[in-house]
Amino acid sequence: MSATPLLELRGIDKSFGPVQVLRDVALTVHPGEVTALVGDNGAGKSTLVKCISGIHPTDAGEVLFNGEPVHIGSPRDAAALGIEVVYQDLALCDNLDIVQNMFLGREKRSGIVLDEPTMEQLAAETLAGLSVRTVTSLRQHVSSLSGGQRQTVAIAKAVLWNSKLVILDEPTAALGVAQTAQVLELVRRLADNGLAVVLISHNMNDVFAVSDRIAALYLGQMVAQVKTTDITHAQVVELITAGRSGALGLTTETGSNGDGTQPADSIPGGLR
Amino acid sequence: MTTTAVRKDGPAAVTPPPTIGGHARTYLSRVRGGDVGALPAVLGLIVLCTVFAVMRPSSFLSAGNFANLFTQGAAVTLIAMGLVFVLLLGEIDLSAGFASGVCAAVLANVVTVLGYPWWVAVLAAIATGLVIGTTLGMLVAKIGIPSFVVTLAGFLAFQGIVLMLMKEGTNISVRDEVLVAISNRNLSPALGWAFAVLAVAGYAAVQLLRHRKRVARGLITDPIAVVALRIVGLAVILGTAVYVLNLERSRNVLISSLKGVPIVVPIIAMLLVIWTFVLQRTSYGRHIYAVGGNREAARRAGIEVDRIRISVFVICSSMAAVGGIVAASRANSVDPNTGGSNVLLYAVGAAVIGGTSLFGGKGRVFDAVLGGAVVAVIDNGMGLMGYSAGVKYVVTGVVLMLAASVDAFSRRRATATGTR
Numbered sequence: 001m002s003a004t005p006l007l008e009l010r011g012i013d014k015s016f017g018p019v020q021v022l023r024d025v026a027l028t029v030h031p032g033e034v035t036a037l038v039g040d041n042g043a044g045k046s047t048l049v050k051c052i053s054g055i056h057p058t059d060a061g062e063v064l065f066n067g068e069p070v071h072i073g074s075p076r077d078a079a080a081l082g083i084e085v086v087y088q089d090l091a092l093c094d095n096l097d098i099v100q101n102m103f104l105g106r107e108k109r110s111g112i113v114l115d116e117p118t119m120e121q122l123a124a125e126t127l128a129g130l131s132v133r134t135v136t137s138l139r140q141h142v143s144s145l146s147g148g149q150r151q152t153v154a155i156a157k158a159v160l161w162n163s164k165l166v167i168l169d170e171p172t173a174a175l176g177v178a179q180t181a182q183v184l185e186l187v188r189r190l191a192d193n194g195l196a197v198v199l200i201s202h203n204m205n206d207v208f209a210v211s212d213r214i215a216a217l218y219l220g221q222m223v224a225q226v227k228t229t230d231i232t233h234a235q236v237v238e239l240i241t242a243g244r245s246g247a248l249g250l251t252t253e254t255g256s257n258g259d260g261t262q263p264a265d266s267i268p269g270g271l272r
Numbered sequence: 273m274t275t276t277a278v279r280k281d282g283p284a285a286v287t288p289p290p291t292i293g294g295h296a297r298t299y300l301s302r303v304r305g306g307d308v309g310a311l312p313a314v315l316g317l318i319v320l321c322t323v324f325a326v327m328r329p330s331s332f333l334s335a336g337n338f339a340n341l342f343t344q345g346a347a348v349t350l351i352a353m354g355l356v357f358v359l360l361l362g363e364i365d366l367s368a369g370f371a372s373g374v375c376a377a378v379l380a381n382v383v384t385v386l387g388y389p390w391w392v393a394v395l396a397a398i399a400t401g402l403v404i405g406t407t408l409g410m411l412v413a414k415i416g417i418p419s420f421v422v423t424l425a426g427f428l429a430f431q432g433i434v435l436m437l438m439k440e441g442t443n444i445s446v447r448d449e450v451l452v453a454i455s456n457r458n459l460s461p462a463l464g465w466a467f468a469v470l471a472v473a474g475y476a477a478v479q480l481l482r483h484r485k486r487v488a489r490g491l492i493t494d495p496i497a498v499v500a501l502r503i504v505g506l507a508v509i510l511g512t513a514v515y516v517l518n519l520e521r522s523r524n525v526l527i528s529s530l531k532g533v534p535i536v537v538p539i540i541a542m543l544l545v546i547w548t549f550v551l552q553r554t555s556y557g558r559h560i561y562a563v564g565g566n567r568e569a570a571r572r573a574g575i576e577v578d579r580i581r582i583s584v585f586v587i588c589s590s591m592a593a594v595g596g597i598v599a600a601s602r603a604n605s606v607d608p609n610t611g612g613s614n615v616l617l618y619a620v621g622a623a624v625i626g627g628t629s630l631f632g633g634k635g636r637v638f639d640a641v642l643g644g645a646v647v648a649v650i651d652n653g654m655g656l657m658g659y660s661a662g663v664k665y666v667v668t669g670v671v672l673m674l675a676a677s678v679d680a681f682s683r684r685r686a687t688a689t690g691t692r
């Protein structure tokens with residue numbers, strides 16, 4: 001484990017109007033590791049990601065990047081820090097091709113003219129660096145790609161920018177067996193290349209296959225963050241569904257009421 | 273991992289070297305997949321021209337009528353070029369017709385009533401377009417009113433403004449020589465040829481340079497034969513057009529000589545090149561496509577979506593101003609109906625007939641020129657055949673409907689085959 005975490009969240013609160021979606025959430029993410037973020041539907045995983053990436057402003061809490069407190073007010077701020085997100089609802093433009101999508105918003109130019117050859121070359125190198133060989137032409141529209149290929153493009157887009165932290169929101173949700181394996185392999189490779197990776201997934205097999213650490217959200221609260229080797233399938237499922245499992249998770253029996261603000265001391269944060 | 277579906281046949285960018293046959297096959301499969309591009313408009317244009325040429329060989333095919341087509345279609349084409357930008361975002365500007373009327377009215381007032389030089393009037397007209405576009409764009413992007421409603425309101429209001437600027441119903445003549453020349457004078461034959469040579473040489477330079485650069489980097493390129501074919505094709509089309517336009521078309525040469533490329537043609541060509549460059553070669557243009565394709569994705573990519581949305585309305589209204597100036601020049605005057613009646617519908621029709629999608633995300637400035645040509649040919653040919661305005665409207669309406677169906681159909685087809 002490296003000394004300072006790359007990303008550290010403390011006491012994040014987030015409400016949409018009267019609905020509090022995140023309460024007092026803490027999370028640490030280390031470089032070279034895959035941190036799996038798990039939780040039931042509506043637990044607030046996607047919302048947490050959108051807070052990290054500057055799409056939603058937070059109501060309270062601190063964000064530390066490389067140990068430094070930072071303010072992430074927009075997707076550009078996040079990108080400047082080296083945070084890239086692959087969204088659950090894929091953020092690709094169907095009417096643009098692979099290269100155009102990978103460089104969207106950050107096009108390479110010479111003068112005011114787009115430098116297409118450079119972009120195409122960089123895109124090809126990035127895809128080759130990730131050992132992606134399933135795309136035949138970089139100039140085909142994204143709409144003509146399979147789900148796995150789209151996911152690959154989205155991930156390649158995220159690593160194109162010397163990013164430090166890549167967050168993937170359910171990257172395998174819509175994929176078949178082979179494509180899932182392919183994407184997971186890619187995810188593992190990102191971490192092995194030294195990036196910090198956050199992976200959101202509902203699939204316990206995927207989580208245990210690639211993650212180093214598991215963080216469990218339950219009704220907007222972070223109930224546990226532990227090493228993958230220190231926890232079992234069953235325990236994770238319990239954390240997801242009930243918010244507690246043995247010594248882990250919420251301390252009250254009726255954690256599902258969700259009103260309690262007591263679990264702060266029960267978040268091991270990887271200390272086990 | 274246990275299984276991987278990774279193919280082991282080389283890196284992503286390396287595919288077999290392109291051939292003409294392969295190029296044709298790719299194109300055919302794209303068309304079959306619903307990406308028909310300019311094909312329907314080109315076919316339509318050919319069919320229409322053939323029909324009119326057979327029915328009215330002496331009048332439709334005359335050099336004079338060919339020149340007429342350009343001056344008749346110019347204003348609508350220019351407005352349609354601006355509309356393409358708005359349509360690319362999946363928005364609509366119903367006020368573009370009367371916006372061109374307002375700008376033309378400003379032009380006439382400044383040059384005729386106030387007596388300023390022509391260029392002041394032109395600047396005033398275009399500035400009016402900028403103000404109109406900014407207002408519309410702000411209302412759509414910042415307040416969040418659907419563009420249909422905002423520009424429908426604009427349609428009514430601008431019609432009123434034209435009336436007020438015309439002092440209730442009278443018309444203002446435009447006699448300034450330069451302004452009148454735009455739609456009524458021609459380039460000298462030599463200048464026409466120079467213009468054609470320049471255009472072909474410029475196009476060839478851009479195409480060949482691009483080809484060389486890509487080959488040097490080992491990227492996939494169109495086969496050089498295809499590139500050459502494109503250049504030769506443009507040379508043939510431009511050469512023929514300039515040759516025909518340079519024929520004498522005066523009824524009586526002794527009284528006056530009438531030949532040469534109408535001045536509006538290089539104006540349209542220049543704007544076509546500029547706007548095509550903006551759309552295809554700058555990041556601003558790329559961002560327009562992105563916002564039109566997936567607004568949320570564009571936002572997450574850090575694109576200032578509101579700014580893009582406002583800017584397309586500004587471009588549209590400014591191009592409407594240019595269209596208004598050309599219309600005023602052609603009529604030698606501005607009246608309360610300038611930019612009214614069928615102008616807007618013809619312009620929207622031109623963009624859609626040319627292949628710009630009403631659903632956003634797909635279209636080129638060239639579509640407006642192509643569609644503008646179709647609309648002009650219908651208008652002109654039906655007129656020559658002696659049909660009433662009523663029949664013309666019906667036929668144009670049917671053609672627009674056909675174009676919109678092609679758009680919707682190719683979109684459905686593209687969704688089905690995943691090749692949009």
Ligand SMILES: Nc1ncnc2c1ncn2[C@@H]1O[C@H](COP(=O)(O)OP(=O)(O)OP(=O)(O)O)[C@@H](O)[C@H]1O
Nearest residue numbers: 016019021039040041042043044045046047048088
């Ligand atoms: N923009 C929004 N406005 C209002 N409520 C929202 C918004 N986005 C999310 N929510 C609410 O926040 C809660 C958490 O949603 P979120 O999408 O973060 O869940 P999730 O953990 O990602 O679930 P899933 O596994 O289904 O993706 C949900 O109850 C949802 O209704």
Ligand SMILES: [Mg+2]
Nearest residue numbers: 045046088169
């Ligand atoms: Mg989610």
